[in-house]
Amino acid sequence: MAKVRNWQLGRDMEYPYVADRPAKQFTMIMDTNKCIACQSCTIACKSTWTWGKGQEFMLWNNIETKPYGFYPTGWDVNVLELLGEQEWDGDDVYTGQTVFEAAPAGERVLGWAPAEEDWSHPNIGEDEPTGSADETTYIPDKPHSLMWMYYLQRICNHCTYPACVAACPREAIYKRPEDGIVLVDQTRCRGYQECLTACPYKKTMFNLETRVSEKCIGCYPKLEQGLQTQCTTACIGRLRLTNYLSAPDEVDPRKPADFLVHVRMIALPLYPQLGLEPNVYYIPPVHVPTKYLTQMFGPGVERAVEMYRNAKDDPELLGLLMLFGSTERIWHTWDVSDGVARAYDEDGEEVVAVPLREPTFTRPFEFATEVAGEPVTGFRHNT
Amino acid sequence: MAQAKITRKDALLYGGAAAGGFVVGGAAVTAVAVAVENEKAPVAGAPIVARYVDGDLPETDPGSDAWGDAQPTLVALAAQQIAQPFLEETLVTELDVRALHNGSSVALLLEWDDDSVDDLDGIRRYHDAVAVQLPTAPGAAPVLTMGAPGIPVHILQWRATWQRDIDSGGKTGVDQIYPEVIHDVMPDDVLPPRTAQLYWVAREAGNPLAQVRRTTPVEEVVAEGFGSVTHLPKQTASGHGVNEDGRWRVVVAVPSARTGVGAPLEPGSSWPAAFAVWLGSEENRGGRKHIANWQTLVLEAKA
Numbered sequence: 001m002a003k004v005r006n007w008q009l010g011r012d013m014e015y016p017y018v019a020d021r022p023a024k025q026f027t028m029i030m031d032t033n034k035c036i037a038c039q040s041c042t043i044a045c046k047s048t049w050t051w052g053k054g055q056e057f058m059l060w061n062n063i064e065t066k067p068y069g070f071y072p073t074g075w076d077v078n079v080l081e082l083l084g085e086q087e088w089d090g091d092d093v094y095t096g097q098t099v100f101e102a103a104p105a106g107e108r109v110l111g112w113a114p115a116e117e118d119w120s121h122p123n124i125g126e127d128e129p130t131g132s133a134d135e136t137t138y139i140p141d142k143p144h145s146l147m148w149m150y151y152l153q154r155i156c157n158h159c160t161y162p163a164c165v166a167a168c169p170r171e172a173i174y175k176r177p178e179d180g181i182v183l184v185d186q187t188r189c190r191g192y193q194e195c196l197t198a199c200p201y202k203k204t205m206f207n208l209e210t211r212v213s214e215k216c217i218g219c220y221p222k223l224e225q226g227l228q229t230q231c232t233t234a235c236i237g238r239l240r241l242t243n244y245l246s247a248p249d250e251v252d253p254r255k256p257a258d259f260l261v262h263v264r265m266i267a268l269p270l271y272p273q274l275g276l277e278p279n280v281y282y283i284p285p286v287h288v289p290t291k292y293l294t295q296m297f298g299p300g301v302e303r304a305v306e307m308y309r310n311a312k313d314d315p316e317l318l319g320l321l322m323l324f325g326s327t328e329r330i331w332h333t334w335d336v337s338d339g340v341a342r343a344y345d346e347d348g349e350e351v352v353a354v355p356l357r358e359p360t361f362t363r364p365f366e367f368a369t370e371v372a373g374e375p376v377t378g379f380r381h382n383t
Numbered sequence: 384m385a386q387a388k389i390t391r392k393d394a395l396l397y398g399g400a401a402a403g404g405f406v407v408g409g410a411a412v413t414a415v416a417v418a419v420e421n422e423k424a425p426v427a428g429a430p431i432v433a434r435y436v437d438g439d440l441p442e443t444d445p446g447s448d449a450w451g452d453a454q455p456t457l458v459a460l461a462a463q464q465i466a467q468p469f470l471e472e473t474l475v476t477e478l479d480v481r482a483l484h485n486g487s488s489v490a491l492l493l494e495w496d497d498d499s500v501d502d503l504d505g506i507r508r509y510h511d512a513v514a515v516q517l518p519t520a521p522g523a524a525p526v527l528t529m530g531a532p533g534i535p536v537h538i539l540q541w542r543a544t545w546q547r548d549i550d551s552g553g554k555t556g557v558d559q560i561y562p563e564v565i566h567d568v569m570p571d572d573v574l575p576p577r578t579a580q581l582y583w584v585a586r587e588a589g590n591p592l593a594q595v596r597r598t599t600p601v602e603e604v605v606a607e608g609f610g611s612v613t614h615l616p617k618q619t620a621s622g623h624g625v626n627e628d629g630r631w632r633v634v635v636a637v638p639s640a641r642t643g644v645g646a647p648l649e650p651g652s653s654w655p656a657a658f659a660v661w662l663g664s665e666e667n668r669g670g671r672k673h674i675a676n677w678q679t680l681v682l683e684a685k686a
Contacts, residue, residue: 052582053569054557057506106469113666116506169468169610169670186585190592190612191504192669194468209556210585210593211504211544 001100004161007248008272008298009094014101015275016108016166022180026158026218027245027257028232029267031283031324033308034239035151037063037126044234045155049217054209057119060216061155061231067292068125071154072118072202076271079200080295082110086273091299098275099163099200109163109198119205150285153240155231156203156216157270157278158182164215167198173213179244180279181218189213200274226330226345238325244332245279254333256320257281264317266307268297283308318356327352387461387473389527389674425455425479430679433482433489435650435686440483440490443623445632450492453481460495460660460673465528466609470671478513478658478675484682489648490636491515493541493658498629501663502543505560509668512661513624513633514540517654517680519605519645524655524677529606537645538604538612539620539635543663545600546624553595600624601635605644609670615644651684 003012004019045061062071070076079099086096099110131147158175162182165173172188173195175181184195184204189212195204196213204215219229219242227233228242243257251262260267260281267281284293286305293301311318319341320334331343331351343351434453441447458478462470479494493513501511517537518525530536547555557564566572571579580586585593591602591614601620604612619642624633639648648654655677661667 051570053566053571054583056557056564056566106464106467106471108467113507116508119506167468169466170612171610186588186593187590189585189590190669192671193507193509194669196506206504206506207583207585208505208560210583210590212585212590212593214584 005248006098006161006275006277008269008277009098009275010092011094013098013161013275015161016100019161020175020177021160021247022175022177024178024244024246025160025180025279026223027243027261027279027281028155028229029241029243029257029260029281029283029324030153031237031239031321032150032152032285033283034237035063035153036237037065037151038236039063040234040236041153041231041240044230045216048219048230050214052207052209054207055205055214056208057116058205058207058214059122060203060205061153062122063151063153064122065126065128065149066152066288066296067130067149068128069152070124071122072114073121073124074118075114075202076200076296078112079110079274080271082112083274088273088299094273094298096273098273099198100161100166100275107167109167111163111167111197111200113193113197114202148288150288152282153231154201154203154270155229155280156182156218157201157276157280158216158218159279160277161275163198163200163274163276164195164204164213167194168192169194173204176220179218179220179223181220181223182215183217183220184213184215186210186212186214200271200276201278223330227328228330232325233328235325241324242330244330256323256331256334259316259320264307265300266304266317268300268304271296272298315356319354322354322356323352326354387459387476388464388470389461389676390464422451423454425457425477427457427459429454429456430653430681431456431480431482431491431656432681433484433491433683435683436483436485437686438485440485440488440636442488442490442621442634442636445492445623445625445634449483450481453483453492455479455481455492455494456678458658458675458678460658460675463659463670463672463674466670468670470667470673472665473673474662474665475660475673478660480658480678482680482682484639484648484650486639486650486685488636488638489682490634493633493635494630495660496630497626497662497664499662499664500543500626502547503555503560504544507666508560509663509666510661511543511626511631511663512540512659512667513631513635514538514659515635516657516659517645517648519641521646521652521654524657527657527674527676529609529611532607535605535607535645537641538606539601539622539637540604540659541601541622541624541633541635543624543626543631545597545602548595548597549600555595601637603637603644617643648682650682652682654680654682656680 001014002018004015006013050058089095102110129147129149172185191211204213232240232242245257251258253263269278315336319336322341323343329351332346334343339356342353441449462473482491519535525534570582601622603615603620606612620637622635657677658675660673
């Protein structure tokens with residue numbers, strides 16, 4: 001075991017390999033507040049990468065309803081249960097154990113292997129709120145019920161310290177030095193499925209026809225052309241940003257991911273306590289109890305929620321969020337002036353411009369007309 | 384009986400010792416195989432003597448009468464606990480090994496109890512297998528770590544999945560794992576075969592594990608330590624396995640010349656040989672396997 005620095009935990013931790021951060025790190029930022037679980041991302045991914053025979057159950061990208069949705073079933077509660085209750089020392093340092101440090105004798109990672117039926121219910125718990133069945137989601141009175149649910153967007157986290165890499169006895173999984181994308185070498189994998197047991201996010205999957213593991217490839221053929229991933233560009237809620245994160249000691253506040261993760265700290269990692277330093281970051285939902293969110297996104301949830309609630313008064317942040325989903329191209333810096341947010345490529349050329357506030361138009365009543373000789377009073381919506 | 388296991392300490396302590404049938408991990412062999420009619424009873428710890436046969440070897444026939452002439456050796460198996468990940472529990476303790484050779488090939492018959500035939504790979508679904516490990520160079524046995532850097536070993540692994548690939552003509556995928564499966568449109572339904580093949584990435588990339596059309600159920604690899612198994616570009620091994628009455632009987636055969644791999648298996652020579660067994664139903668795969676310490680394989684001189 002080597003000692004590696006995990007900035008999300010505020011401390012060094014044990015990992016089977018020495019730290020070797022990539023030149024830049026692929027990242028995705030998800031604004032959970034904007035998701036309606038339409039699964040456009042899921043279908044974009046599925047129809048691009050996993051429609052082959054043997055991949056029937058595979059969803060490299062999925063959206064699940066929290067707290068009762070899982071794909072595969074129970075993926076997060078199972079590993080939390082295995083790890084047991086752990087502690088943070090304030091907001092800064094995780095004093096509990098990671099899945100590497102808690103690995104039992106003879107194993108490199110504390111993990112569990114989903115059964116085949118666990119992969120068979122990707123929509124389990126869909127739209128189920130907390131609370132009992134005698135409550136209803138139609139709540140005429142205020143204050144509203146304390147029931148809640150929200151949608152969690154999931155791809156491979158392309159972790160800095162991947163558990164799949166740690167567990168593979170053949171070193172068949174690797175992290176690309178140029179962008180930190182984690183890939184399964186399709187010529188080297190021998191199908192032991194150790195990665196399926198080790199990955200706490202359960203984002204490696206077994207191809208039933210080729211008998212080897214496969215996983216989210218971060219749409220690297222698109223990235224190599226300067227384009228954002230399929231799940232990002234298909235998102236109708238414009239809640240995703242494909243970008244690159246600098247190493248924690250090289251933070252550049254002009255870069256969007258660095259700004260969101262390290263400067264404003266509005267985007268938080270998923271289950272950072274597991275110790276993988278995941279590289280997908282979430283703007284937490286503003287309506288969910290802090291206790292639950294803290295378990296899922298670590299300390300700093302309250303600050304992130306507060307930041308998000310105030311985004312309307314923060315043009316720099318608002319402009320950045322408005323640029324999500326506004327272009328297929330990967331952009332590297334942005335600015336906001338005269339009510340317009342502009343994104344720029346690496347050469348400083350403008351990629352896209354988005355107004356902070358869309359112009360609105362009021363349709364005059366004169367649009368009303370006749371239908372079948374009868375006068376229609378009101379607005380027409382179908383012509 | 385105490386839990387049998389082979390640890391890293393055992394491997395380092397005993398691995399370099401001269402080959403020769405001591406019982407591994409301190410575990411006593413308490414069970415004695417029952418002699419089958421016209422069969423010799425297996426002897427624990429004895430060298431595996433490959434009888435010389437003048438003529439063809441039963442390379443793909445585990446039921447051949449020719450095997451009756453070979454003396455079986457009982458080889459003790461134990462859970463692999465040298466390298467992570469470990470096999471937690473030993474669930475098969477004995478492998479019966481016998482061998483024949485004809486000067487140009489060596490064949491081994493390997494038998495172990497397993498009443499569950501596991502010959503399809505799926506999610507948490509693993510296959511039965513058996514492997515024979517031989518040094519590439521003559522001399523003392525290397526450490527029991529599947530070779531070491533600069534000290535390659537030659538491994539022959541029979542897999543139940545590969546046997547089914549052959550026996551079924553490659554019908555070993557989704558349709559067999561889930562016989563009631565209903566498919567939507569699949570690439571091979573709508574695309575030319577050459578294009579559809581691209582959707583099986585590992586197969587297209589040439590991964591030998593991902594193929595289903597094959598001619599031998601025995602993979603021939605070299606390794607220089609755990610996790611370093613490398614598929615040989617020229618595959619020369621053959622074999623055949625059947626499971627009858629809860630027992631696998633598997634033949635693994637290889638040309639004696641071992642061209643490009645190692646020193647030839649000459650008549651009259653003696654070699655360390657180690658073994659491994661995987662029980663698919665017990666989620667054995669990769670390093671989670673049952674292993675045996677080095678035994679001695681003696682190739683009888685030509686008559």
